[in-house]
Amino acid sequence: MFITFEGIDGSGKSTQARLLAEALTGLGRDVLRTREPGGSPGAEEIRALVLQGDPDRWSAKTEILLFTAARRDHLERTIEPALAAGKVVVCDRFADSTRMYQGLSRGDLRALVDDLHRLMIGREPDLTFLIDIDPAVGLSRAKGRQGHEERFEDMGLAMQARMRDGFLTLAQEFSNRFKVIEGDRAPEAVAAEVLALTLAALQARA
Ligand code: ADP
Ligand code: TYD
Numbered sequence: 001m002f003i004t005f006e007g008i009d010g011s012g013k014s015t016q017a018r019l020l021a022e023a024l025t026g027l028g029r030d031v032l033r034t035r036e037p038g039g040s041p042g043a044e045e046i047r048a049l050v051l052q053g054d055p056d057r058w059s060a061k062t063e064i065l066l067f068t069a070a071r072r073d074h075l076e077r078t079i080e081p082a083l084a085a086g087k088v089v090v091c092d093r094f095a096d097s098t099r100m101y102q103g104l105s106r107g108d109l110r111a112l113v114d115d116l117h118r119l120m121i122g123r124e125p126d127l128t129f130l131i132d133i134d135p136a137v138g139l140s141r142a143k144g145r146q147g148h149e150e151r152f153e154d155m156g157l158a159m160q161a162r163m164r165d166g167f168l169t170l171a172q173e174f175s176n177r178f179k180v181i182e183g184d185r186a187p188e189a190v191a192a193e194v195l196a197l198t199l200a201a202l203q204a205r206a
Helices: 013-026 041-051 060-084 095-104 110-120 135-143 156-173 187-205
Strands: 002-006 031-035 088-092 127-132 178-182
Touching: 002 013, 002 095, 013 031, 013 088, 013 127, 013 187, 031 060, 041 060, 060 088, 060 095, 060 110, 095 110, 095 156, 127 156, 127 187, 135 156, 156 178, 178 187
Parallel strands: 002 088, 002 127, 031 088, 127 178
Antiparallel strands: none
């Protein structure tokens, strides 16, 4: 089973991916936790290219190609082998992030993102948790971190709000696999809901 976490910066995706992976491991499942951009040695190199440096470093279209190239490598080298080995794959961000960030933030490029996804990736998660949160809360949490990966982090409140709305619309578009989770709660409360939904989905597939 292929599970992804999506949401705006600071919504708690990484925290929840870790807690879910730990809980499933504790229940005896074989779990691989991974993230995008990155998740394989080649894709981690591309991560540095897309997240570091000047915000204008790449054109909108070049950026889509770089994220998709990273995803292709991650899929081939990390995700597909783990799924073939029967593992539960828990991934922090995947193609829905490209649909939002590259598809919405610099003009309407969603059709291009979708075309490239169909050609080069062609795989959707089985289950996607959208950790939904007020953009002001997400931004204040994300600002607590300091680092070099800030190309997207200065998007500001208005853009974060657009991304949040976009993710909620995407959850309706792919309602078969999305679960929208209220993220402004204690991490343990969010994790308990995520685990219960995951176990129900695993049981339904057994
Ligand atoms: P994301 O991966 O979505 O950017 P993180 O999981 O890295 O989010 O969380 C961002 C920051 O907020 C971290 O410092 C983390 O410890 C904190 N955090 C995560 N979940 C919660 C929560 N439910 N309540 C309060 N703080 C949280
Ligand atoms: P991430 O490391 O998940 O950051 P955060 O924990 O703050 O959410 O992702 C880094 C940035 O990369 C994030 O601002 C969103 C952006 N991103 C895209 O623009 N497109 C993509 O396809 C992916 C996977 C991430």
